[in-house]
Structure formats: C-alpha cells, structure tokens
Amino acid sequence: MTALHHRRPEESDHIRVVEAIPVWWGMPPEAAPSRLLPRLFFQHFADTSILVEDDGGQLAAFLIGFRSASRPHTAYIHFVGVAPGLQRRGVARDLYERFFAMMRERGCTRVDAITGPINRPSQSFHRALGFALGGDTEIEGVLAYLDYDGPGEHRVTFSRSL
Amino acid sequence: MTALHHRRPEESDHIRVVEAIPVWWGMPPEAAPSRLLPRLFFQHFADTSILVEDDGGQLAAFLIGFRSASRPHTAYIHFVGVAPGLQRRGVARDLYERFFAMMRERGCTRVDAITGPINRPSQSFHRALGFALGGDTEIEGVLAYLDYDGPGEHRVTFSRSL
Numbered sequence: 001m002t003a004l005h006h007r008r009p010e011e012s013d014h015i016r017v018v019e020a021i022p023v024w025w026g027m028p029p030e031a032a033p034s035r036l037l038p039r040l041f042f043q044h045f046a047d048t049s050i051l052v053e054d055d056g057g058q059l060a061a062f063l064i065g066f067r068s069a070s071r072p073h074t075a076y077i078h079f080v081g082v083a084p085g086l087q088r089r090g091v092a093r094d095l096y097e098r099f100f101a102m103m104r105e106r107g108c109t110r111v112d113a114i115t116g117p118i119n120r121p122s123q124s125f126h127r128a129l130g131f132a133l134g135g136d137t138e139i140e141g142v143l144a145y146l147d148y149d150g151p152g153e154h155r156v157t158f159s160r161s162l
Numbered sequence: 163m164t165a166l167h168h169r170r171p172e173e174s175d176h177i178r179v180v181e182a183i184p185v186w187w188g189m190p191p192e193a194a195p196s197r198l199l200p201r202l203f204f205q206h207f208a209d210t211s212i213l214v215e216d217d218g219g220q221l222a223a224f225l226i227g228f229r230s231a232s233r234p235h236t237a238y239i240h241f242v243g244v245a246p247g248l249q250r251r252g253v254a255r256d257l258y259e260r261f262f263a264m265m266r267e268r269g270c271t272r273v274d275a276i277t278g279p280i281n282r283p284s285q286s287f288h289r290a291l292g293f294a295l296g297g298d299t300e301i302e303g304v305l306a307y308l309d310y311d312g313p314g315e316h317r318v319t320f321s322r323s324l
Binding site for chain 2: 014015018019029034035036037038039040043044045046047048066067068069070071074076078147148149150151153
C-alpha cells in the first residue's frame with residue numbers, strides 16, 4: 001500500500017475533489033452529490049479539513065469538517081470520501097480520529113454528521129465508530145428524519161461524544 | 163408596508179426558508195437552488211444570519227452568512243432572499259448593512275459573495291453596494307470564473323472592504 005500524506009486542503013484543491021466525487025461514487029456527474037461541496041468549504045473551513053494524497057500526489061481521501069459557530073462545543077463532519085482502491089483499510093476511520101483530536105483540542109465535546117436512509121455503509125461505519133443514529137420515521141427500512149434537509153431530503157443523523 | 167421584524171434564524175426555520183425558495187425564485191422545486199441551503203447553515207451559522215418576518219409572522223426575507231474560520235478577517239454571505247412583494251424597497255440593502263455591522267464588530271475587514279453569470283440583478287445590486295466584481299472569462303456576456311464551483315458552475319465573485 002502506498003504511503004499516505006495528510007495536509008490541510010487549499011482552495012485550489014476544490015476542483016480535484018469535486019471531479020473525484022462522481023468517479024469515486026460511480027455516478028454520472030449530474031447525479032453525484034458534488035453540489036453539497038461548493039468552493040466555500042475550501043476557502044473558509046480548510047483549517048479543520050483534511051486532504052490525503054498518495055506517494056504519486058494523487059487524491060486518496062478527504063474529510064471536510066468544521067466547528068459550529070453557533071454551537072461552539074459541536075463539531076460537524078460535512079463530507080468524506082476515500083478512493084475506491086483504498087477503501088476497507090481504515091483510511092476513513094483514521095481521518096475521523098484525526099478530526100476528533102483536532103476538535104477536542106478546540107474544546108468541542110460532540111461531533112455530528114448525517115447521511116441518507118439508503119446509505120447503509122455510512123450507517124454501519126458511524127455505528128462502529130460509536131455514533132448514535134437518529135431518526136423518527138421508518139424510511140427505506142431505517143429510522144430517519146423525514147424532509148430533514150428539505151422536501152424529499154430525508155436523513156439519518158449521527159452524534160457522538162468527543 | 164408591513165413592519166418587519168429581524169431575528170436570528172433557528173433550526174426550525176430551515177423548512178420555511180427552503181420551501182420559500184422555489185416560490186420566490188419562480189422555479190419548480192427541483193430546479194430551485196434549495197440544495198445550496200442545507201439545514202447545517204441553520205444549525206451552525208445561525209448566530210451570524212438574519213431572518214425577517216412581517217407583522218403576520220410570514221417569512222419576508224433572510225440572509226445566511228458567516229465568518230470564515232480559515233480566514234477570520236473575511237465574512238461570507240452565502241444566500242439571501244426577499245419575498246417578491248417586498249422587493250425594491252431596500253430590504254436586502256438593510257440586511258447587508260446589518261450583516262456588515264455585525265461582522266465589523268467581530269473584526270472582519272472584508273466581505274465576499276458570489277452569483278451566477280446570468281444573475282444580472284445580483285451583479286447590479288452588489289455593484290451598487292460597493293462590491294468589486296471578479297471574473298477572468300467572458301461567460302454569458304459578463305466576466306466570470308469558469309467552473310468556479312465545479313464543472314459548468316461558473317461564478318462572478320463579489321468582494322468589498324468593511
């Protein structure tokens with residue numbers, strides 16, 4: 001396995017990450033969730049995000065997260081991706097642990113994230129990392145919050161102490 | 163004209179704002195830019211955002227903005243809307259001035275925003291408020307940055323001293 005190099009993303013990394021999303025997710029660009037990741041996250045939340053490259057400088061993984069401004073004891077993980085060839089090797093777990101450590105240092109006591117009801121791998125991953133799953137309505141076979149992110153945008157919530 | 167009441171948005175206001183967007187923008191929900199406004203902004207950036215209601219408690223306008231975490235002297239205006247019946251009365255200008263004052267108090271010296279090349283009213287509005295417009299490629303008749311927010315997502319940038 002190639003060595004992985006972690007650093008803060010820069011604004012100029014935005015396009016690489018956005019272009020990786022449909023490839024890594026195996027979706028046509030218009031169906032991929034790229035619009036959830038506008039450039040603003042690379043401008044304004046770079047200091048709490050992590051970009052991972054392999055020895056050849058290729059994008060290997062990323063975690064985009066921030067500390068809540070309104071709820072300063074809460075950290076939020078917005079978007080995480082790992083290149084398909086590097087999955088199931090603990091890369092995402094390592095990214096989460098790095099983020100947890102960074103957020104504990106800043107005084108956060110809780111970390112939140114969300115996913116869609118159909119994203120079972122994400123639900124299993126977060127459960128294994130000690131997140132409590134939240135939802136109040138059975139949607140596609142799991143408990144989720146109906147219309148959480150707008151009409152038709154149902155979500156399972158994740159929350160964990162730090 | 164009804165009196166307008168300004169306050170910080172709460173998480174429970176998210177659905178009202180998301181449902182107003184297609185109506186105010188005159189677009190079908192699936193074409194409206196509602197996905198640019200996930201619930202996270204109402205959870206984590208409520209303290210620097212403004213929601214406006216009329217005397218009857220109806221949603222009149224909103225401004226969603228935040229202070230950059232990575233660039234703490236920069237404020238960012240993410241999304242602004244005014245109900246069609248209240249436009250051209252200075253409601254948006256007043257929201258911007260309230261946001262500018264709030265951000266100056268926090269030590270910001272610059273405020274940024276963006277729009278699409280076809281959004282001429284937004285470009286005129288920001289120019290009138292003293293923003294400098296940015297772009298390096300002529301797109302739909304104005305200077306904009308090609309693929310700024312991802313492939314096909316061209317943007318005109320706005321920047322202004324505070």
